[in-house]
Structures are given as C-alpha cells and as structure tokens.
Amino acid sequence: MPILSSGHNKTETMTEREFDVLAKVLKLMRSKEQPGWIKEAIDTILIRNDIGQQIDFNWLIGSILNDHNRTTGSIIESFLFLRESVIPLREDEGATMAALLPILRSQSWLAEFFELTIDLFAKGNRPTPNKLIEWLLEPAANFAIDVERAQELILDYPEFFKSELDRLAPKTPASATPANPEPTSKPRRKKVA
Numbered sequence: 776m777p778i779l780s781s782g783h784n785k786t787e788t789m790t791e792r793e794f795d796v797l798a799k800v801l802k803l804m805r806s807k808e809q810p811g812w813i814k815e816a817i818d819t820i821l822i823r824n825d826i827g828q829q830i831d832f833n834w835l836i837g838s839i840l841n842d843h844n845r846t847t848g849s850i851i852e853s854f855l856f857l858r859e860s861v862i863p864l865r866e867d868e869g870a871t872m873a874a875l876l877p878i879l880r881s882q883s884w885l886a887e888f889f890e891l892t893i894d895l896f897a898k899g900n901r902p903t904p905n906k907l908i909e910w911l912l913e914p915a916a917n918f919a920i921d922v923e924r925a926q927e928l929i930l931d932y933p934e935f936f937k938s939e940l941d942r943l944a945p946k947t948p949a950s951a952t953p954a955n956p957e958p959t960s961k962p963r964r965k966k967v968a
Contacts, residue, residue: 815842884914 816839853869855862
C-alpha cells in the first residue's frame with residue numbers, strides 16, 4: 776500500500792488507484808508542455824476543496840475560463856459545449872445564445888419557428904425576409920380561423936364544454952353583489968291613449 780509523506784512528519788496511506796491519480800496530477804503539474812491555465816485550474820480546485828467550499832459544475836467551468844483567460848491573455852467570454860467539442864463565442868454571441876435558450880426550451884410556436892428557421896439556415900437554405908413573414912402570417916391566419924371554429928362549436932354544443940365554461944366564467948363573490956341592486960334601466964312609462 777503506497778504511503779504519502781511530507782517532510783513535517785505527516786503520512787497518509789492510500790490505495791493504488793489514489794496513488795495513480797496523484798502521480799498523474801504531479802506529472803501534469805510538472806509538465807512544461809501543458810498550458811499554464813490547466814495547472815492554475817487544478818490548483819484553484821484543490822484550494823477551494825481544501826477550504827471546504829462547494830465545487831459545482833458552473834463554478835468549475837467559470838474557474839477554468841478565468842484561469843484560461845488570465846494565463847493565455849486571450850479572452851473567452853462564453854462558449855458552446857457540444858459533447859467533445861468546445862466552440863468559443865464572442866461576447867455578443869454568448870448573450871444572443873443565452874437569450875435564445877429560454878425561447879427554445881419554451882416549446883412554443885416561436886420555439887418551433889426558430890428551430891425550423893435555424894435548421895434551414897444551417898442546411899444552407901436562406902429564406903428571404905418576405906418568406907419568413909409569410910411563414911409567420913399563415914399560422915396566424917389559421918389560428919384566427921381555428922378560434923372562430925372553436926367558438927362556433929361551443930355555441931352549438933355547450934353541453935360538451937360545461938366544465939370548461941364553468942371554469943372560465945367570472946366568479947362573483949357574494950360580498951360584491953349589493954343587497955338592493957339599483958335598476959339598470961329607467962322604468963317604462965305607460966302609454967296614454
């Protein structure tokens with residue numbers, strides 16, 4: 776069983792696996808071929824763990840970016856991570872992607888429109904602005920027709936929509952109804968013959 780020893784009478788026993796990991800980390804930290812930001816990132820992680828602070832994914836990625844930016848001098852504000860490839864983004868691209876993500880996750884008509892349009896552009900198809908507007912207007916026109924048809928169905932067959940109609944009907948609290956409601960129209964005068 777390997778033993779880790781410091782010059783201060785501290786010893787620590789470890790498993791073979793722990794020894795292998797420590798040997799690889801030591802080799803990496805001593806390497807002249809590895810970029811400095813990797814060593815900085817490892818050092819930062821170890822210090823954070825040593826003082827008992829939580830290491831989560833967001834902190835780890837941010838820390839690696841900060842160490843990279845500080846040691847290389849090239850600034851990466853944000854990036855897109857796709858499996859094993861990392862695509863650095865300009866600041867404006869990162870902001871655009873951050874704004875687009877909630878829309879794409881919304882599963883709305885706008886998300887579907889963006890997905891279809893982006894897919895077309897990615898495949899090399901470049902629809903004109905007029906074509907994009909036409910794509911937006913067609914579903915809007917169909918929506919108006921669908922609403923009109925739904926209203927007709929509700930009027931023709933109210934018994935099928937009773938629970939929905941009850942749920943949508945405005946609720947009037949008992950306290951909102953006056954005890955002696957005032958007439959809403961003037962009394963009719965009798966015709967004198």
